[in-house]
Structures are given as structure tokens and as C-alpha cells.
Amino acid sequence: MFDPVEKLKEFIRFPSVSTDPSSGAGMRGAQTFVSSLLTSIGFSVEVVPTELHPIIWAQREGNPAWPHLVIYGHYDVQPADPLNLWKTPAFEPTIIGNRIYGRGAADNKGPLLTNIAAVAKALEDDPQLPLRITFLIEGEEEMGSPSFPKFLERYADKLRAADFVYLSDTGLPNENQVVITAGLRGLALFDVHITGAKSDLHSGLHGGVLLNPIQALSEILASLHTPDGRVNVPGFYDAVLDVESWERDELKKLGGDEQRYAEFLGIEAFHVAPGFSPFEAVRFQPTLEFNGIGGGYQGEGTKTVIPSKAFAKISCRLVPNQQPELIKQLVMATIRARTPKGVKLEFVDQHKGDPYVVVPPDRANTPANQSPILARAFRATHAAIAEVWGRPPIYLREGGSVPIIAEIKRVTGLDSVMLGLFLPEDNLHAPNESFNLDVMRKGTETTRRMLHALARG
Amino acid sequence: MFDPVEKLKEFIRFPSVSTDPSSGAGMRGAQTFVSSLLTSIGFSVEVVPTELHPIIWAQREGNPAWPHLVIYGHYDVQPADPLNLWKTPAFEPTIIGNRIYGRGAADNKGPLLTNIAAVAKALEDDPQLPLRITFLIEGEEEMGSPSFPKFLERYADKLRAADFVYLSDTGLPNENQVVITAGLRGLALFDVHITGAKSDLHSGLHGGVLLNPIQALSEILASLHTPDGRVNVPGFYDAVLDVESWERDELKKLGGDEQRYAEFLGIEAFHVAPGFSPFEAVRFQPTLEFNGIGGGYQGEGTKTVIPSKAFAKISCRLVPNQQPELIKQLVMATIRARTPKGVKLEFVDQHKGDPYVVVPPDRANTPANQSPILARAFRATHAAIAEVWGRPPIYLREGGSVPIIAEIKRVTGLDSVMLGLFLPEDNLHAPNESFNLDVMRKGTETTRRMLHALARG
Numbered sequence: 001m002f003d004p005v006e007k008l009k010e011f012i013r014f015p016s017v018s019t020d021p022s023s024g025a026g027m028r029g030a031q032t033f034v035s036s037l038l039t040s041i042g043f044s045v046e047v048v049p050t051e052l053h054p055i056i057w058a059q060r061e062g063n064p065a066w067p068h069l070v071i072y073g074h075y076d077v078q079p080a081d082p083l084n085l086w087k088t089p090a091f092e093p094t095i096i097g098n099r100i101y102g103r104g105a106a107d108n109k110g111p112l113l114t115n116i117a118a119v120a121k122a123l124e125d126d127p128q129l130p131l132r133i134t135f136l137i138e139g140e141e142e143m144g145s146p147s148f149p150k151f152l153e154r155y156a157d158k159l160r161a162a163d164f165v166y167l168s169d170t171g172l173p174n175e176n177q178v179v180i181t182a183g184l185r186g187l188a189l190f191d192v193h194i195t196g197a198k199s200d201l202h203s204g205l206h207g208g209v210l211l212n213p214i215q216a217l218s219e220i221l222a223s224l225h226t227p228d229g230r231v232n233v234p235g236f237y238d239a240v241l242d243v244e245s246w247e248r249d250e251l252k253k254l255g256g257d258e259q260r261y262a263e264f265l266g267i268e269a270f271h272v273a274p275g276f277s278p279f280e281a282v283r284f285q286p287t288l289e290f291n292g293i294g295g296g297y298q299g300e301g302t303k304t305v306i307p308s309k310a311f312a313k314i315s316c317r318l319v320p321n322q323q324p325e326l327i328k329q330l331v332m333a334t335i336r337a338r339t340p341k342g343v344k345l346e347f348v349d350q351h352k353g354d355p356y357v358v359v360p361p362d363r364a365n366t367p368a369n370q371s372p373i374l375a376r377a378f379r380a381t382h383a384a385i386a387e388v389w390g391r392p393p394i395y396l397r398e399g400g401s402v403p404i405i406a407e408i409k410r411v412t413g414l415d416s417v418m419l420g421l422f423l424p425e426d427n428l429h430a431p432n433e434s435f436n437l438d439v440m441r442k443g444t445e446t447t448r449r450m451l452h453a454l455a456r457g
Numbered sequence: 458m459f460d461p462v463e464k465l466k467e468f469i470r471f472p473s474v475s476t477d478p479s480s481g482a483g484m485r486g487a488q489t490f491v492s493s494l495l496t497s498i499g500f501s502v503e504v505v506p507t508e509l510h511p512i513i514w515a516q517r518e519g520n521p522a523w524p525h526l527v528i529y530g531h532y533d534v535q536p537a538d539p540l541n542l543w544k545t546p547a548f549e550p551t552i553i554g555n556r557i558y559g560r561g562a563a564d565n566k567g568p569l570l571t572n573i574a575a576v577a578k579a580l581e582d583d584p585q586l587p588l589r590i591t592f593l594i595e596g597e598e599e600m601g602s603p604s605f606p607k608f609l610e611r612y613a614d615k616l617r618a619a620d621f622v623y624l625s626d627t628g629l630p631n632e633n634q635v636v637i638t639a640g641l642r643g644l645a646l647f648d649v650h651i652t653g654a655k656s657d658l659h660s661g662l663h664g665g666v667l668l669n670p671i672q673a674l675s676e677i678l679a680s681l682h683t684p685d686g687r688v689n690v691p692g693f694y695d696a697v698l699d700v701e702s703w704e705r706d707e708l709k710k711l712g713g714d715e716q717r718y719a720e721f722l723g724i725e726a727f728h729v730a731p732g733f734s735p736f737e738a739v740r741f742q743p744t745l746e747f748n749g750i751g752g753g754y755q756g757e758g759t760k761t762v763i764p765s766k767a768f769a770k771i772s773c774r775l776v777p778n779q780q781p782e783l784i785k786q787l788v789m790a791t792i793r794a795r796t797p798k799g800v801k802l803e804f805v806d807q808h809k810g811d812p813y814v815v816v817p818p819d820r821a822n823t824p825a826n827q828s829p830i831l832a833r834a835f836r837a838t839h840a841a842i843a844e845v846w847g848r849p850p851i852y853l854r855e856g857g858s859v860p861i862i863a864e865i866k867r868v869t870g871l872d873s874v875m876l877g878l879f880l881p882e883d884n885l886h887a888p889n890e891s892f893n894l895d896v897m898r899k900g901t902e903t904t905r906r907m908l909h910a911l912a913r914g
Contacts, residue, residue, distance in 0.1 A: 019758040079760055085656070143758055171662060185661055189759050198723025199542070202886040204642055204857030205628060207744040207774050209735040211728035214747035214769070215682060221675035227797075229668075243610055261666075266655025269799040271668035276667040287618075287664040290671035291762055296749030297770060301476040302646050302807045303536055304772050304858075305748055305886055312671070313754060315761050317664050340684075342726040350759045400661030401761075427658040429762055 001124050004117040004444060005100070005437060007037065011075075011109045012093040018053055018076035019143045023081035026091075027053050027139055030075040030417075034137055036114075041120040043135065048155075050147030053139030057155065060123075060133045067373050067454050068132035070159065070414070071119070072167040072404070073112030074141035085431035106426035110435035111168035111443065112137065114421060118447030123449070130455050134162060138404070141169075144189070144351025145404050152411050157347075163373040165408060165416040166450075168443060170398045172420040173254055175291030175439065178385045181418035182247070183397030184405060185286070186318035186355035188328040191348040192217065192335060193311045196435040200296070200305040211342040213310040215293050220258035221312055223338050224288055224331075229273045231288045231316075233334045239321045243284045246363050246395075251279060253394045264424060282399040287317045288331065302355045313350075317399060353403020359414045361394050370415075376416050377454060384449035385419075388442050412446070419446065461574040462894060466550040468532075468566045469559035475510055475533035476600045482595055483548075485509050487532040491569075491594055496607045498577040500592065505612075510596030511639040514612065517580075517590045523910050524830050525589035527616065527871070528576070529624040529861070530569030530818040534561030535886045539904045540867030542888035556891040563883035564820040565714065567892030568625035568900065569594065571878060574798035575904030576704050582905070587912045591619060595861070598626075601646070601808025602861050609861075609868050616758060622865060622873040623907075625900060627855050629877040630711055632896065635842045635903075637747050637835070638875035639704070641862060642743070642855030643775035643812035645785040648805040649674065649792060650768045657753070670767040671752050678769055680795050681745055681788075686730045688745045688773075693784065694839070698777045701742045703820050703852075708736060710851045721881060739856040744774045745788065770807075774856060781809035800847065810860020834874050841906035842876075845899050876903065 011033055015026035016146040016184040035045045035056055043058035053076065080090035088094040093102040100110070122129055140147055150160070170181040196205075196213040226232045256279040262270060272281045276368055295302035295310025316327055339345045357365045361375040398420070405416050421443045427433045468490055472483035492502045492513055500515040510533065537547035537560040545551040557567070579586055593616075597604055609616070627638035653670040654663075683689045713736040719727060729738045752762035752767025753824040773784055789804055796802045816823045818832040843849040855877070862873050878900045884890045 019756075019760075057675050079754075079756065081756075082657075185664075185760070187661075189761070196724060197565070199884070199889075200539075201722065201889045202857065203744070203746045203748060203772055203883065204774055205855070205881070206722065206739060207642075207746050207856055208733075208738040208742050209727050209729055210722060210724050211686075211726075212747050214750045215678065217677035217750075218675040218747075221672065222679035225672060265658065265663065265667060267653060267799060268666050268801075269668075271797075271799050272666055276665075281665040282663060285665050289660045289664050289761075289763055290669050290675075290753065291660060291760060292753030292755045292764065293671045293674075293767060294751050294755040296537075296747065298749045298751040299476075299536065299538075300769075302770065302772065303476075303748060303886065304644070304646070304746075306746055307749065310750060311755075311867065315660055315759065317661055340725060340728075342728050344725075398662070399664055400659065424662070427656070429760065430657045431657075437609065 001120055004113055004440065008091040008110055008113045011113060012104055013091055015091045016104065016139065017079050018140050020079060027076065031056065031139055034075050037116060038135055041123060048151060050151060052147055055147070055151050056135060056137040058135040060399045062132045063130065066130045066132050068162040069377070070134045070136050070162045070165045071115050072165050073115065073137045073169065074108045074139065075137055076139045076142050076211060077107065078142050082431060087432055098437045100437060101432060101434040103433055104432050105435040106422040107428045107433065108141065108169050110440055111421040113364070114440050114443040115168055115447050118444045118451065121444065121448045122451040125452070131451060144353065146351060148404050148407060152407060157409050159408065159412040159414060161288055162414060163371060164377050165405065165414050166377070167416060168419045168421040169198055169402050170400060170418045170420040171422045171424065173256065173424065175423065175436065176391060177254065178379060178389050178393040179396050179420040180360065180393045181398045181420050182360060182395045183320065183357035184355060185399055185401050186322060186324050186406065187351065187353045187401045187403055188316040188318060188324040189314065189350035189352065190328060190332070191311055191313050191346065191350065192220070193309065193346040195309050195344040197306065197308050200308050203304040203306050207306060208308065211340060212306050213343050214307060216340050216343040217295065217310045217312060219340060220338050221290060229271050231286065232286065233331050235330045236286065236327065239323065240286060241320045244365055247397065250394045250396055254279060254396065264378065283397040284319060286319050289315050289317070291315050317401065318355045320355045320357050322355060324354060328352060353401055354406035354410065356406035356409060357397065374415050380450045380453035381417055381419060383453060384446045387449060388446045419443065458577055458697050461570055461897065463619050465557060465567055465570045465600065468570060469550040469561055470548055471713045472548045473533045473561065473596065474536050475597050477536060484533065488596060491532050494573060495592055498580060505608060507608060509783045510541045512596070512604070512608050513592060513594040515592040519589045520587065523587045525587050525619040525894060526834070527591045527593050527619045527622045528572050529622050530572065530594045530626065531565045531596065532594055533599050534564065534598045534793055535599050539888060544889055555894045557894060558889060558891040560890055562571050562890050562892040563879040564885045564890065565598070565626050567712045567897055568878040571897050571900040572625055572904050575901045575908065576903065579908040582909070586820065588908060601810065603808060605861050605864060609864060613868050616865065616869040616871060619871060620828060622871050623755050623834070624863065625876045625878040626859050627857060627875045627877040628879045628881065630713065630881065632880065632893065633848060634711065635846050635850040636853050636877040637817065637838060637850045638855045638877050639817060639852045640777065640814035641812060642856055642858050643779060643781050643863065644772065644808065644810040644858045644860055645773040645775060645781040646807035646809065647772050647785060647789070648768055648807065649677070650766065650803040650805065651800040652766050654763065657765050660761040664763060667763065668797060669763050670800050671764060671801040673797050674752065674767045674769060676797060677792055677795050678747060686728050688743065690745065690788050692787050693743065695741060696778045696780065701822055704854065709852055710737065711853065718736060740854040741776060743776050743779055746772050746774070748772050774858065775812045777814050779812060780813060785809065810858055811863035811867065813863035813866060814854065831872050837907045837910035838876060841903045844906060876900065
């Protein structure tokens with residue numbers, strides 16, 4: 001049995017930034033690393049080529065009567081910039097106290113290795129473990145999984161033969177309280193580009209005769225929210241489903257401390273749509289967020305130009321039952337209608353993903369036809385968490401997105417059991433990302449126990 | 458006598474970007490080049506050290522009874538970025554047709570060399586030319602001349618002993634119509650920085666609970682203009698002087714073609730404060746312009762962060778009698794009042810400069826105590842233009858700024874005769890800057906004739 005922490009260090013060292021065309025070696029390194037590790041614990045590994053980054057499909061076959069789970073993860077990571085804000089090198093894993101620092105430590109290399117280690121241990125405990133296990137590990141999660149739909153078409157029948165998906169790519173609120181993630185927000189992303197004059201102009205010689213594209217863009221962006229924090233796009237909220245009462249009850253168990261959360265974020269005041277607490281808003285409400293903006297001179301000192309161009313990167317997080325394509329069209333149409341005369345508007349489409357919900361067994365809105373093995377998996381995970389962490393999990397939707405989970409559900413009908421493993425302080429998608437090694441150890445033990453329980457029937 | 462075009466090529470090759478700390482060699486090269494050239498035509502050159510880039514003070518002494526002019530220019534240039542938009546290398550002068558391309562070709566290396574060549578020719582014509590001439594050539598014009606006030610304190614008495622300043626750092630509307638610039642806009646520049654959370658955040662995990670700094674910044678910027686194009690800052694226009702009727706008459710002589718101007722800029726529609734034509738607005742109206750904006754992820758693809766910070770670079774162009782410091786305070790106070798709760802606001806102060814007007818002789822508002830030598834200089838320049846270009850000049854204020862001209866006036870009382878030499882298509886402060894060699898030739902001849910006429914009394 002390998003040492004999970006040593007393996008995680010090795011994994012982090014590959015700079016597998018899927019969106020960066022210069023990260024080819026890092027992507028190949030991470031893929032080969034995972035493939036070899038799965039081979040070493042007895043899986044037959046197929047590296048499925050795609051137009052971009054291959055998908056790893058690794059199987060442990062067995063009796064078709066056994067429960068069959070598909071463990072999902074991704075070997076790609078977010079870009080590490082701004083590099084100057086990292087206190088340790090982004091791709092040189094550094095352990096400080098009970099944390100390992102490095103890009104991807106928590107998203108998703110640490111949690112993925114946690115589950116691989118759990119499988120390895122369970123098979124070491126019982127080489128005849130009566131479970132079929134498939135690993136499905138992609139390399140494009142951080143870029144919206146563009147190759148996944150084609151892969152899904154080809155592998156849909158194989159997936160339909162499985163019982164459920166299991167993954168750890170979501171969060172837990174604190175070290176003492178595990179969450180089984182009951183839903184994910186969807187995504188709709190695109191860029192807005194505004195062009196004024198055909199080139200940058202001297203702001204003295206021509207200032208006062210034309211609309212500055214930064215001004216036009218600011219006016220558009222400023223119009224997309226109401227002062228009270230709601231998205232100001234007609235129709236944006238039309239499809240949003242009401243929150244179930246059991247969901248509110250679960251959230252009450254969380255008992256989040258708003259003051260501590262504000263301090264953690266480093267903000268003086270929350271800015272939440274009316275009628276929601278911060279903890280509710282992040283789970284139950286959709287957003288329209290500006291991820292980046294640029295235009296004109298951004299260097300030191302001054303350059304007195306009227307820039308020719310300005311742009312913003314927009315992402316919407318969506319909740320059930322919002323449709324990403326429809327939301328994208330609504331927001332784009334609103335922007336088009338609000339673009340002032342005298343500038344040109346262009347959109348660059350980015351990726352999108354459906355929101356997802358899975359209802360655990362025994363709730364008011366649990367589907368009548370829920371798969372008995374999925375229900376067993378939920379109960380086994382619940383029991384393992386209660387044993388290992390000394391406290392049962394709560395069931396919460398989360399603000400993040402793993403779009404392929406909804407895509408797998410849509411195409412194959414498979415639901416997912418999501419064991420949240422990263423903490424708010426793990427700094428996902430930000431400088432100084434890290435993963436808690438105690439969580440890793442407990443997570444491994446949780447999944448190991450879940451596997452044995454599931455195997456016992 | 459040197460070849461002005463060859464010398465201009467040599468001058469452009471020095472990348473003298475004053476705002477760029479890595480351009481030290483280029484700055485020194487340009488300074489040494491100008492100093493040597495002035496020495497070679499008989500001037501005694503003093504290189505006056507400053508905290509940043511030295512000022513060249515070069516004199517041709519003579520009888521104190523002779524008229525004394527100070528020729529101003531600057532050897533620094535704007536940054537050349539975005540470099541990818543240049544069709545020829547920014548610092549490798551390239552002649553195509555009757556134009557020379559390169560950063561600084563028009564602002565201010567070409568026009569400065571035009572005037573140096575004119576002086577060289579006039580002294581070649583008449584080595585005993587009864588004029589005292591001083592060159593005052595700085596290296597910080599493109600960064601707001603931070604060292605100039607201290608220099609001015611030390612050299613104020615020497616400047617007071619002169620009669621007027623002569624310069625070519627302004628424009629002419631087209632090749633057939635020379636303008637003597639009767640006024641310049643002032644400047645007030647600063648940056649706005651908005652900070653939200655203490656670091657970039659995952660837009661899924663935390664989206665919906667806090668105010669995005671890009672949103673806050675957009676709201677602030679969007680509020681700074683009314684939809685009809687006026688600056689929406691209380692008190693901004695209070696000190697603006699009415700336009701004199703002779704100024705409107707001069708502008709009528711220009712007979713600008715709005716359609717052609719719009720095509721030149723590449724815009725579909727003008728956006729001008731009500732009551733002004735584009736040609737009036739750029740000369741008679743103040744502006745508040747956004748020169749740059751930045752925040753969050755600006756690369757390819759997507760990065761779903763809520764950025765911690767966003768900033769904008771703001772510049773106001775001011776007209777008589779607006780006071781830059783007061784305007785800065787007004788705009789900053791307005792921004793402060795409009796900054797929404799939940800984000801932090803900081804300003805980074807940049808430079809500023811007063812607006813300037815000089816009234817030519819024989820106008821309704823010509824000062825009664827106007828210096829007779831200044832009046833003679835205006836008339837000599839007028840006559841030389843009429844002879845060389847076949848058409849008398851018109852007298853117009855211009856939208857650009859040469860802040861030290863107002864500063865010299867304020868401290869020493871000296872006014873300036875400004876012979877406009879760059880054309881709208883010269884692309885100042887923008888990629889593919891160029892200078893028209895016919896204008897250079899005619900400009901040299903104009904200044905040569907002006908010098909002889911002034912010497913004749």
C-alpha cells in the first residue's frame with residue numbers, strides 16, 4: 001500500500017493547468033501518474049483520448065450482481081496566478097502543520113487521492129471485495145469539461161450498467177461537520193467585449209467626442225444587479241425552484257456563524273439578496289458574477305488614452321431548475337439592449353453546466369423510484385461518517401459546480417453520492433490553496449468503511 | 458548643417474519611455490543625443506540633474522537688448538505598448554511615403570527636431586542673428602513633469618529675463634491649415650482602487666454573499682457621467698469660463714467635417730455634451746475619462762473567481778479656469794460618497810496640470826499689458842505661416858495638455874507661442890505613431906522665417 005501523502009506530493013508537482021496551452025507536460029505527467037497508480041492497485045486502465053486532455057477510465061470488473069460504483073475525480077487544476085501572492089511555490093508541495101500547500105491540493109488532487117487510497121486499503125483488507133469499481137478521472141474539469149459530452153455518448157451504456165457515482169469534489173463547512181452534498185449550482189459563462197474607436201486615442205486630442213468603452217462597459221455591468229443584491233435581468237429567477245423544508249432544516253443543523261464567516265472572507269458587510277442568510281444564499285440562490293475586467297492602460301503611472309476596447313468575464317451560478325443556455329441568452333439579450341449607442345458589442349461564449357440535485361433516502365421529495373443501491377450507498381456513507389467523525393453528516397446543497405455530475409444524470413440517469421472534503425480555508429481557485437491532512441486521513445477511512453458496508457449488502 | 462530626417466531617425470531609436478524604470482539607457486541616450494546636437498550648432502549646454510530625468514538648458518547668449526525666446530520640447534516618449542498592434546517596430550524608425558513611423562516621431566521628437574533644425578538654419582543663414590535663444594528640453598513630459606516645479610524655482614529668474622516661450626507640441630487639423638494653439642487643457646489624474654474580500658474567492662463556494670469589487674467599481678464609474686455625456690460630479694463645471702466669440706469665429710474657419718472625423722476615429726456616433734459640436738467639445742469642454750481598468754482574471758478561457766481587487770485609472774482634462782487640485786478633490790469626494798458599503802476605497806494620486814490660454818494680439822480680450830515682443834512673435838509666426846503654407850493660421854485652443862506651459866506662465870509670467878505640427882493621423886500616444894515629413898520641412902522653414910523676422914524687429 002502506497003503512502004497517500006507522499007503520493008499527493010508527487011501529484012501536486014505536475015502543473016496540470018488544463019486551460020494553459022503551455023502546460024502540456026504537466027497535464028501528461030498528472031495523467032500518467034494517476035494511470036500508473038490505478039494500475040498498481042489492480043485496475044485495468046484505459047486512457048481515452050479526447051480532442052484535448054485524455055480521460056482515465058479504470059475498471060475493477062467482477063460479478064454483475066455486485067454493486068457497481070463509479071468514482072469520479074479530475075487531475076487538472078486551476079491556473080496558479082497571481083503567483084506573487086503565493087507564500088510557498090504553487091507546484092512545490094509544502095507541508096506546514098497539518099496542511100499541504102500547493103495548487104490543486106484540495107481541488108481535486110487531495111480528495112481524489114483520498115478516494116484512491118480508500119479503494120486501495122479496502123482491497124488490501126479484502127482482495128475479494130464484492131464490488132465493481134470504475135474510476136472516471138478527467139483532465140478538463142477546470143475548463144468546463146468540453147470533451148466530456150462526446151466521451152459520455154461513447155461510454156453511456158457502460159455507465160448505465162453502474163449503480164451510482166461517488167466523488168469528493170465538494171466542501172465541508174468545518175473539520176467537525178461532514179456534509180454529503182445534495183446539490184450543485186450550474187454554470188453559464190461568457191465574456192463581453194466592447195469596442196469604441198478603431199484604436200486607442202489620445203485623451204486630450206479626442207477626449208469629449210466619443211463614448212469611452214470602459215464607460216459603456218461600466219454602465220452595462222452596473223445595470224446587471226439591483227442595489228439590494230438581486231440579479232437585474234428579466235426572467236433570471238423565473239425557473240428557480242423553491243427550497244424544500246428538509247433542506248432548511250439541514251441547514252439549521254449547520255448553525256453557521258456569520259461573524260466568523262465575514263472575518264474569514266475579510267469583508268466588512270455581507271451583500272446578500274433579500275430574504276436569505278449568507279449560508280442560504282450561497283446554496284439556494286443563483287448569481288451573476290464578474291470574474292475579471294480589463295481595458296486600456298493598467299501599468300504604473302499614467303497613460304492618457306481613450307482605450308479602443310474593454311472586456312469583462314461573466315459567470316452565472318445557477319440553481320435548479322434554471323437552464324444555462326436560456327440564462328445565457330437572457331443575460332446576453334439584456335446586455336445587448338442596454339449597450340449604449342456608439343460602441344460595438346461582442347460576446348465570446350465560454351462553457352456551461354446544468355445545476356444538480358440529488359435527494360437522499362427518506363425525504364419528503366425522495367423520488368419513489370430511487371435505486372435501492374443508491375439508497376444503500378447514502379446510508380453506508382452516512383454510517384461511516386458518523387463512526388469516523390463522531391457525528392452524522394448533514395445534507396446540503398453547495399454553491400460550487402461540477403457540471404458533469406448533472407450531465408451524467410441527464411444522459412445515464414445515474415445519481416451521485418458526494419462526500420465533501422475541502423474546508424473553506426483551503427483557498428480553492430485562489431493563491432495558497434491547501435488541503436487538511438487530518439481530513440484526508442478521515443476521508444480515506446470513511447470511504448474505506450463505506451465500501452465494506454456496501455459490499456456487505 | 459545636419460540632415461534633419463537622418464537625425465530624427467537617430468533620435469527615435471532611443472526608447473526614451475520616461476515612465477518605464479527599465480528605459481534608463483534609452484532616456485540617457487536621447488538626452489545625450491539632444492545635448493550633443495545643440496552643442497554642435499553652437500549652444501552652451503547645461504544638463505540640469507533632477508530626481509528623475511535631467512533637463513537640458515542650452516543657451517545662445519547675446520546682447521540683452523535682443524529679443525529672447527525659450528524653445529521648449531521634450532525628449533521622452535509615451536510607452537509603446539500594446540506592441541503587437543505596431544506594424545513597424547516602435548523604436549526602429551521606418552519611412553513609408555512621406556511619413557516616418559516610430560514611438561515619439563510626432564510627440565515630440567519630430568517637432569522638437571523641426572525647431573532645432575530651424576534654429577540651425579537661421580544661424581547658418583546669419584551667424585550674427587540678433588536673437589538670444591534658450592532651449593529648455595525636459596525628459597518627464599509624458600509623466601507629468603514631476604521635477605519641473607523644482608527646476609522652475611531655480612531657473613525662474615533666468616526665464617523671467619526671456620520674452621516668450623516657443624514650442625511645437627500641439628496639433629494642426631490638416632496639412633493645409635496651420636493652427637497657432639491659443640490654449641491647452643489642464644489635467645488631473647488619479648487611480649481608484651476597490652478591495653472586497655481579503656483574497657480572490659471561489660465564485661461557487663462564496664458567490665452570492667458579498668459585493669464583487671468589479672461590480673462596486675462599475676457602479677461608481679457608471680455614475681460619473683450623465684447619459685447625455687456630461688460629467689456627473691457636483692461642482693465640476695462651476696469654474697468653466699465662457700468661450701470668447703473670436704474663438705468661435707476662428708473655429709468656424711476650420712470648417713471641420715464631422716463625417717470624416719467619425720470615420721477617422723472609426724466610431725459610429727459621436728457622444729458629445731449637449732450644446733457643443735465635436736470640434737467645440739474637444740477644445741472648450743472638460744472631460745472625465747477612464748484610461749484603464751483592471752481586476753480579476755483577464756486571461757484566455759475562464760477562472761471562476763470573485764476577485765479581491767479592481768481598479769480604474771481616471772484622467773480629467775480641464776479648461777480655463779478649472780483648478781486641477783479642486784477638481785481632483787471634487788471627483789474623489791463624489792466617488793467616496795458613491796462607494797457602496799462592503800468594499801474598501803483607496804486613491805493613488807497621479808500628476809496634474811493647470812489649463813492654459815494665451816490671447817493673440819488685437820482680440821477683444823487681449824490683455825492691455827501684453828508684451829510687445831510677444832505680440833511681434835505672434836505676428837512674425839503668422840506671416841511666416843502665411844508665406845510657407847500659402848494660408849494664414851487660425852488660432853484655436855486644443856484638447857491636449859502641456860502642463861508646464863501653464864506652470865511657466867504662473868511662475869514667471871511668460872506666455873507661449875505654440876506652432877502646431879502634428880496631424881490627427883499621427884497617432885500620438887497610440888500604436889503606429891508617425892510624423893509627416895512635409896510638415897517637418899514646412900515647419901522648419903516657418904520657424905526659420907519667424908526667427909529672421911523677429912530679429913529684424
